[in-house]
Amino acid sequence: MAPQTLKDEEKIYGLINYEDLYVQPLILAALEKRLPSATFELISSLTQLPSPASRLLQFVQYESIDFDHLMEHSSTSLANAYIIRKALIRKHYLSTTIANWITKYPDSALKKHVKPSVEFEVDYADFLDDALVEAWELKESWAKNETTEEPSKREWWILKPGMSDRGQGIRLFSTEEELTDIFEEWDPESDDEEEEGDETNARSDDGNIRAREAKEEKEEGNGIITSQLRHFIAQPYIHPPLLLSPPKSINESGDSLRKFHIRTYVFSLGALQVFIYKPMLALFAARSYIPPWDQVLQEDRDEAMKAHLTNTCLQDSGDREGSVGLFWELPNDLPAQSDFNGGTSRLNQKNGDSSWKDKVFDEICRITGETFEAAARGMSIHFQPLPNAFEIFGLDFMVGIEPNGELRTYLLEVNAFPDFRQTGDELQGLVEGLFEGAVDKGIIPFFGVGGDKGNAGIKTSENEDMVKVLDIDLGRR
Numbered sequence: 001m002a003p004q005t006l007k008d009e010e011k012i013y014g015l016i017n018y019e020d021l022y023v024q025p026l027i028l029a030a031l032e033k034r035l036p037s038a039t040f041e042l043i044s045s046l047t048q049l050p051s052p053a054s055r056l057l058q059f060v061q062y063e064s065i066d067f068d069h070l071m072e073h074s075s076t077s078l079a080n081a082y083i084i085r086k087a088l089i090r091k092h093y094l095s096t097t098i099a100n101w102i103t104k105y106p107d108s109a110l111k112k113h114v115k116p117s118v119e120f121e122v123d124y125a126d127f128l129d130d131a132l133v134e135a136w137e138l139k140e141s142w143a144k145n146e147t148t149e150e151p152s153k154r155e156w157w158i159l160k161p162g163m164s165d166r167g168q169g170i171r172l173f174s175t176e177e178e179l180t181d182i183f184e185e186w187d188p189e190s191d192d193e194e195e196e197g198d199e200t201n202a203r204s205d206d207g208n209i210r211a212r213e214a215k216e217e218k219e220e221g222n223g224i225i226t227s228q229l230r231h232f233i234a235q236p237y238i239h240p241p242l243l244l245s246p247p248k249s250i251n252e253s254g255d256s257l258r259k260f261h262i263r264t265y266v267f268s269l270g271a272l273q274v275f276i277y278k279p280m281l282a283l284f285a286a287r288s289y290i291p292p293w294d295q296v297l298q299e300d301r302d303e304a305m306k307a308h309l310t311n312t313c314l315q316d317s318g319d320r321e322g323s324v325g326l327f328w329e330l331p332n333d334l335p336a337q338s339d340f341n342g343g344t345s346r347l348n349q350k351n352g353d354s355s356w357k358d359k360v361f362d363e364i365c366r367i368t369g370e371t372f373e374a375a376a377r378g379m380s381i382h383f384q385p386l387p388n389a390f391e392i393f394g395l396d397f398m399v400g401i402e403p404n405g406e407l408r409t410y411l412l413e414v415n416a417f418p419d420f421r422q423t424g425d426e427l428q429g430l431v432e433g434l435f436e437g438a439v440d441k442g443i444i445p446f447f448g449v450g451g452d453k454g455n456a457g458i459k460t461s462e463n464e465d466m467v468k469v470l471d472i473d474l475g476r477r
Contacts, residue, residue: 010039010055011039011040011041011054011055012035012039012040012041012055012056012057012443012447012449013041013042013043013048013049013054013055013056013057014031014040014041014042014043014056014057014059015042015043015044015045015046015056015057015058015059015060016028016031016042016057016059016060017044017059017060017061017064018059018060018061019060019061019064020420020421022420022421022428023420023421023431026420026428026431026432026435027059027435029432029435030432030435030436030438030439031435031439031443033436034436034439034440034443034444035439035443035444035449036449039447039449046066046069052069052072052073053073053076054076055076055077055447056069056073056076056077056078057078057079057443057447058070058077058078058079058080059079059080060080061417062081062416062417065079065080065081067079067083070386070388070389074386074387074388075388077388078388078389078390078442078443078446078447079386079388079389079390080389080390080391080392081389081391081416081417082268082383082384082385082386082389082391083384083386083389084381084382084383084384085375085382085383085384085391085416086382086383087375087379087382087383088371088372088375088383088393088414088416089393089414089415089416090162090163090231091117091160091161091162091163091231091233091413092117092119092162092163092231092232092233093162093379093382094371094375094413094414095117095119095233096119096379097371097374097375097378097379097382097383098110098114098117098371098374099116099117100374100378100379101370101374101378104378108370108374109363109366109367109370110367110370110371110374110411112408113363113366113367113408113409113410113411114367114371114410114411115235115236115238115410116137116235116236117233117234117235118135118137118138118233118234118235119162119231119232119233120132120135120232120233120234121230121231121232122183122230122232123230124183124187125180125183125184125186125187128179128180128183135234138157138176138234141155141157141236142174142175142176145174145175146175151174151293152291152293152340152341154174154175154293155174155236156172156173156174156236156237156239156292156293157172157173157174157179157234157235157236157237158170158171158172158234158235158236158237159171159172159173159179159182159232159233159234160232160233160234160235160413161231161232162230162231162232162233163230163231169186170305170308170309171305172237172292172295172305172308174292174293179234237292238398238400238410239291239292239340239400240291240337240338240339240340240345240400240401241259241260241289241398241399241400241401242260242334242337242399242400242401242407243257243258243259243260243289243335243337243338244257244258244260244282244284244330244331244334244335245257245258245335246258246260246284246323246325247282247284247323247324247325247326247329256288256289257288257289257335257337258284258285258287258288258289258307259284259285259289259307259308259310260282260283260284260285260310261282261283261310261396261397261398261412262280262281262282262283262327262360262364262396262397262398262399262409263280263281263282263283263394263395263396263418263422264276264277264280264364264368264394264395264396264397265277265280265392265393265394265395265418265434266368266372266392266393266394266395267390267391267392267434267437267438267441267442267466268372268385268390268391268392268393269390269441269442270385270386270387270388270389270390270442271376271385271386271387271473271474271475271476272372272376272385272470272471272472272473272474273441273468273470273471274368274369274372274468274469274470274471275437275441275466275467275468275469276364276365276368276466276467276469277433277434277437277465277466277467278361278464278465278466278467279326279327279328279430279433279434279465280326280327280328280361280364281324281325281326281327281422281423281427281430282324282325282326282327282330283310283311283323283324283422284310284323284324284325285306285307285308285309285310285323286306286307286309286323287303287306287307288307289307289308290304290307291340292308295307295308311422324422324423324424324427326427326430327357328357330357332356332357334347334356337401345401345405346405347401347405347407348404348405348406348407356407359407360397360399360407360409363408363409364395364397364409365467365469366469367397367409367411368395368411368469368470369469369470371395371411371414372469372470373470373472376472376474377472385474385476386476387476388446390438390442390443391416392417392418392434392438393414393415393416393418394414394415394418394419395411395413395414395415396411396412396413396415397409397410397411397412398410398412433465436463437463437465437466440463440466441463441466
């Protein structure tokens with residue numbers, strides 16, 4: 001029997017150009033696997049559409065999406081990003097989103113699973129005092145910290161630029177002096193300082209080397225300039241975190257424990273359903289964990305931060321090796337945890353009991369659902385889900401140890417267009433499965449085509465890896 005020929009208006013035309021050599025083939029593989037081949041045709045430009053009303057899938061970088069076409073043809077056009085989602089992906093906006101929601105709903109799970117934030121704006125270190133005039137929580141913490149000379153007894157904070165990514169500009173502090181030092185470190189040199197530095201460098205070979213390295217660092221984008229970041233949040237630091245050995249060394253002796261975070265991929269569809277992709281990643285820091293007060297005492301602050309930053313895109317290739325694993329393959333039997341004061345922190349966890357991972361996953365589901373609802377209902381100006389769009393977000397979570405020995409999961413941040421390459425080559429099947437889930441839950445239902453090709457093994461409606469955590473109707477059609 002000859003293959004069925006579809007009319008132009010029945011075909012789905014796909015503009016698929018993710019501009020990422022790691023991701024692009026995985027998207028294409030998922031589409032080929034889940035969609036009947038006769039229903040789908042790739043195009044390289046919207047000018048190749050038979051008509052403006054033809055069924056169109058845009059799966060491209062945010063800046064390349066034709067939002068005008070998306071809005072004008074809402075029943076036949078589907079794209080892979082919402083237009084506005086700052087309420088989630090900007091740290092200072094997310095802070096406001098959650099604070100407003102907790103004020104309205106004091107019993108929300110977000111109250112226990114997101115550290116409260118202090119927001120401020122500052123261009124230069126000289127203006128830091130003015131920026132912190134209303135930072136009552138910080139000042140109260142500093143006042144308490146002044147009563148003890150032991151850094152281990154202080155409350156520690158983490159500083160995050162509100163609009164940066166890839167771990168840029170993250171620092172730890174416990175006093176006003178330490179925070180001021182951070183911003184002074186970032187301030188650009190004045191003209192007088194540059195001239196004085198040039199004279200000194202002219203007399204010193206070492207100086208020339210340092211100046212050249214500093215210039216190269218600025219040109220490579222590794223240098224931090226406060227005025228370019230401007231928006232900041234400060235949060236109580238999660239200490240102690242749950243520590244484990246990185247995947248490659250779980251069965252090897254001699255490897256000390258490291259901090260890690262959980263990368264969870266979230267599929268947001270229309271206005272509004274939210275699914276968690278159950279296969280999750282555990283991303284480990286490059287160095288063994290040290291308490292924050294030891295980090296501040298290190299001369300090489302950037303090197304010391306490698307014990308705290310679990311964003312593997314910051315790591316050298318040698319450090320990154322073995323730093324990414326599957327969450328569900330983490331050990332059931334948790335190792336003893338130090339309290340960093342010469343003792344051991346007791347965990348309320350039975351040896352060999354895998355329930356700690358189930359508990360963490362349940363908390364991740366609850367936190368994610370409430371976070372997206374808080375953005376959709378409480379910050380609708382800054383999060384506007386479209387009925388004919390979907391988006392994949394990367395949410396980062398940290399597991400901390402409470403004083404009573406209980407584990408508690410905390411939301412760290414929400415990332416748009418997450419860096420899938422952190423998953424690595426060995427685990428890229430996880431990312432392909434995510435895109436298959438996106439096809440099953442979003443693309444096939446929108447266009448109304450059959451998705452079970454017989455060889456997939458899973459009916460689209462029964463993809464158990466995609467766990468629905470939110471389903472609300474925002475009234476957008």
